[in-house]
Structures are given as structure tokens and as C-alpha cells.
Amino acid sequence: MTLGNALPALPYAHAALEPYIDARTMTLHHDKHHASYVDNLIAALADYPDLQHRPARWLLLNSGEIPAPVRTAVRNNAGGHLNHSLLWRAMSPRGGGEPAGALADAIKRDFGSFAQFKTHFAEAGSKVFGSGWVWLVRTHQDGGKLQVTTTQGHDNPLTQGQFPVLVNDVWEHAYYLKHENRRLDYLNAWWAIADWDEAARRYEMSGNAAALQRETEVGQPLARA
Numbered sequence: 213m214t215l216g217n218a219l220p221a222l223p224y225a226h227a228a229l230e231p232y233i234d235a236r237t238m239t240l241h242h243d244k245h246h247a248s249y250v251d252n253l254i255a256a257l258a259d260y261p262d263l264q265h266r267p268a269r270w271l272l273l274n275s276g277e278i279p280a281p282v283r284t285a286v287r288n289n290a291g292g293h294l295n296h297s298l299l300w301r302a303m304s305p306r307g308g309g310e311p312a313g314a315l316a317d318a319i320k321r322d323f324g325s326f327a328q329f330k331t332h333f334a335e336a337g338s339k340v341f342g343s344g345w346v347w348l349v350r351t352h353q354d355g356g357k358l359q360v361t362t363t364q365g366h367d368n369p370l371t372q373g374q375f376p377v378l379v380n381d382v383w384e385h386a387y388y389l390k391h392e393n394r395r396l397d398y399l400n401a402w403w404a405i406a407d408w409d410e411a412a413r414r415y416e417m418s419g420n421a422a423a424l425q426r427e428t429e430v431g432q433p434l435a436r437a
């Protein structure tokens with residue numbers, strides 16, 4: 213099938229994010245969990261050839277086009293596929309440090325300081341009940357301000373009209389082998405591998421409709437309020 217929904221290769225080795233995320237966790241998370249979302253998405257669309265070429269973000273943003281018998285399965289697994297595709301690129305063995313440029317200015321404007329942003333993001337992630345995600349998003353309802361938000365399951369803020377800039381996964385499978393029940397410790401350690409170059413790229417793209425059109429993962433331009 214020509215489905216644009218295939219498991220992307222990790223952009224680094226499974227052990228590259230040690231000691232912050234262990235190789236065993238990365239192997240299970242990418243090769244098993246993410247792979248299962250892709251497999252389950254393909255299975256859900258097996259009887260709907262007209263939908264098989266649609267990328268995950270299209271499937272999420274057009275839930276009314278998804279037949280009712282598979283709507284929930286498509287939402288969960290397209291979300292799992294898209295969110296994990298964003299997650300692998302939100303991290304880097306050369307990550308850490310602080311953002312620069314326009315993103316740094318916007319974080320200071322909207323959160324007061326980089327330190328306050330980090331506290332806000334980690335606390336929000338630590339408070340997600342059950343399984344979900346924590347995001348730095350650019351809103352369009354409020355002049356393009358940055359905001360920290362969380363989602364349940366594999367929901368993506370794109371469906372709320374918010375553009376993801378940075379993301380972390382707070383499902384237990386993301387951290388439990390190494391950090392056990394200490395989710396906040398994981399979130400605080402994670403700053404050492406957050407990829408601010410990628411976040412800055414996404415922030416700049418969020419203000420550029422032509423770039424958004426070209427983006428393969430999240431190619432829906434934001435409708436400006």
C-alpha cells in the first residue's frame with residue numbers, strides 16, 4: 213500500500229540518549245510501541261483504500277471523514293504514530309542547553325523566563341493523569357503565543373488549532389524501566405536531550421504558511437483567527 217504511514221527510523225542509535233533514556237526503553241518504545249501504532253493504523257484502514265494514502269495528521273484533522281466502525285482506532289493509532297514521529301525528533305544526543313533566536317524571545321515573553329517555562333512544562337507533564345503527552349504549542353487564537361498544554365491518550369494539539377513546537381511523552385512506557393514511578397525526575401532529566409534546534413525550526417515554521425504546506429508530518433497551515 214502507498215500509505216504514508218510507515219515506521220520512521222530513529223534519527224540516532226537506540227543508546228544515543230543514555231543515560232537520560234536507556235537503550236532498552238528506546239528499543240521497546242520505538243521498535244515495539246510505535247511500530248504497533250503503525251501496524252494497527254494500517255489494519256484499521258484495510259477496508260478503506262481511499263483513506264490508506266492519507267498521512268496521520270490528515271486522519272486526525274478530518275475525523276468526520278473516517279467511517280464510524282474504525283474512527284476510534286484511527287484516532288488512537290494515527291495519533292500514536294504522529295506523536296511518536298514528533299517525539300523522536302524532539303530529542304537529540306546533541307540536545308540540551310537553551311533555545312536561541314525568536315523562540316528564546318517568545319519563551320521569555322510568554323513564560324517570563326526559560327527557567328519558568330521548564331518548571332511549567334515539567335509540572336504539567338507530571339500531572340497528566342494516566343497516559344498522555346505534554347506539549348509546548350503555538351496557539352493561533354491569541355496572536356501566536358506559546359502555551360504549555362497536555363493531551364490524554366494519543367491526542368494531538370493540532371486538533372485544537374495549536375501547533376506543536378516541542379513534545380514529551382509521559383506514558384509509563386516512555387520512562388518506567390529507568391525512572392520507575394518518578395515521572396517528574398524523568399521530565400527534569402529530559403532537558404539534557406531536548407532538541408532546541410528542532411523546536412526553533414518548528415516555531416519558525418509555525419509562522420510560515422508555505423513552510424507548513426511543505427511539512428510532511430503536520431502540513432496543515434494554521435487558520436489564523
Ligand code: MN3
Nearest residue numbers: 245381383386
Ligand atoms: Mn510512547
